[in-house]
Amino acid sequence: MLEARYFKRLGLEEIANKVAQGQRLSISDGERLFACPDMNAVGSLAHHVRTRLHGNIAYYVVNRHINYTNICVNGCRFCAFSRKKGDPLSFELSEDEILDKIRANGDGLTEIHVVGGCHPDLPLSFFEDLLRKIREIKADACIKAFTAVEIAHFAKKEGKSVKEVLERLKSAGLQMLPGGGAEVFSSRIRERLCPEKLDANGWLDVMRQAHESGIKTNATMLYGHIETVRERLEHMAALRELQDRTGGFVCFIPLTFQPANTALGHLAPSTGVDDLKTIAVSRLMLDNIAHIKAYWVMLSVKLAQAALYFGADDFDGTVIEEKIGHMAGAESQQGMTRREIEGIIRDAGLDPVERDSLFTRLTTRPQVANSCEGPRSILRRDDGRV
Numbered sequence: 001m002l003e004a005r006y007f008k009r010l011g012l013e014e015i016a017n018k019v020a021q022g023q024r025l026s027i028s029d030g031e032r033l034f035a036c037p038d039m040n041a042v043g044s045l046a047h048h049v050r051t052r053l054h055g056n057i058a059y060y061v062v063n064r065h066i067n068y069t070n071i072c073v074n075g076c077r078f079c080a081f082s083r084k085k086g087d088p089l090s091f092e093l094s095e096d097e098i099l100d101k102i103r104a105n106g107d108g109l110t111e112i113h114v115v116g117g118c119h120p121d122l123p124l125s126f127f128e129d130l131l132r133k134i135r136e137i138k139a140d141a142c143i144k145a146f147t148a149v150e151i152a153h154f155a156k157k158e159g160k161s162v163k164e165v166l167e168r169l170k171s172a173g174l175q176m177l178p179g180g181g182a183e184v185f186s187s188r189i190r191e192r193l194c195p196e197k198l199d200a201n202g203w204l205d206v207m208r209q210a211h212e213s214g215i216k217t218n219a220t221m222l223y224g225h226i227e228t229v230r231e232r233l234e235h236m237a238a239l240r241e242l243q244d245r246t247g248g249f250v251c252f253i254p255l256t257f258q259p260a261n262t263a264l265g266h267l268a269p270s271t272g273v274d275d276l277k278t279i280a281v282s283r284l285m286l287d288n289i290a291h292i293k294a295y296w297v298m299l300s301v302k303l304a305q306a307a308l309y310f311g312a313d314d315f316d317g318t319v320i321e322e323k324i325g326h327m328a329g330a331e332s333q334q335g336m337t338r339r340e341i342e343g344i345i346r347d348a349g350l351d352p353v354e355r356d357s358l359f360t361r362l363t364t365r366p367q368v369a370n371s372c373e374g375p376r377s378i379l380r381r382d383d384g385r386v
């Protein structure tokens with residue numbers, strides 16, 4: 001329900017009208033939303049859109065993250081995860097170690113999320129082999145693997161085109177790309193924070209080619225460091241423009257920056273108000289991306305729950321093991337059980353719906369506990385509340 005007088009008093013009348021009529025918002029509309037001191041006004045507009053799209057549902061996925069290595073040739077200043085080759089804290093999982101992690105949590109998994117640093121030596125054949133083996137042991141889960149940055153790195157290292165790398169990985173079992181590596185597209189920011197990394201046009205181009213090859217992807221934005229509000233909005237506008245052309249983005253994930261153990265450790269983490277406004281403005285600006293994720297790992301479980309009323313319709317998933325956020329100080333737990341996630345969503349007054357990576361609703365899920373649900377879940381109350 002959009003109350004005209006309320007929005008008029010806040011100078012948001014025109015934006016509220018556009019939202020009510022499903023019209024596209026401009027970057028200056030986005031600036032006005034960020035500048036609005038009443039976070040509830042911005043949140044209610046986003047919740048209106050989220051409810052129009054998804055009703056009373058909040059999605060989640062039974063997934064597992066696997067980082068195959070933290071060795072990386074790029075030295076992004078916001079990253080606490082990566083190490084140079086030879087560093088005592090570097091690691092590199094063997095194929096067997098990766099497969100063992102999947103076997104250990106195999107039964108209920110519908111998504112396997114595999115990413116790593118840009119390793120100087122691992123050949124493309126290692127990843128093709130790995131995808132084939134994962135497929136063999138877990139044919140019914142979606143393999144969502146390798147950011148656009150890793151894909152471009154494989155192509156450069158092998159002297160092959162991005163298209164060929166994508167096609168080869170797809171033949172080996174790759175179904176989807178995660179949205180990482182986008183950071184903020186502004187060249188001002190990239191020069192300061194990640195000059196070695198694939199640039200904005202390169203990231204967008206890998207995603208365009210993935211979409212054209214029939215590989216859907218997600219998209220992220222890393223915010224809350226040295227970027228301006230306008231740079232966030234320009235980032236969203238660039239994603240929106242590509243989405244108009246390809247329709248290949250499934251979900252947008254605003255990633256709140258975790259500063260600990262990074263070269264930007266002196267920066268204060270973003271505030272809860274900024275996190276919720278960023279989720280809300282993302283929902284309002286990205287009118288052609290169906291889903292907005294409240295990634296509990298970075299946001300914290302409590303703020304991610306609140307974000308379900310600020311435009312987010314997805315809670316991500318069980319995750320099981322997470323390194324990128326936690327090495328940078330994220331205080332959330334390592335993983336969540338399906339029952340814990342359902343409890344959080346129900347407690348927010350919404351209906352939990354398990355999905356696969358492409359947001360197909362899973363209704364045939366057996367109701368028995370599986371190996372993704374750790375022993376704690378057995379101790380939960382019957383109503384699923386935590």
Ligand code: V47
Pocket residue numbers: 078079080147177178179180181182183218219220222253255256257258259262295298316324325328
């Ligand atoms: O690519 C790096 C970012 C990304 C930090 O597609 C940081 O479903 C916060 O992309 N603080 C990895 N963020 C995470 C990611 C992701 C997560 C969940 C789901 C999906 C999906 C994608 O995290 C990196 C980088 O952009 N990152 N360092 C940091 N200190």
Ligand code: SF4
Pocket residue numbers: 072073074075076079080081082116117118149194197
């Ligand atoms: Fe490497 Fe990714 Fe970390 Fe950058 S963010 S240093 S590309 S692992």
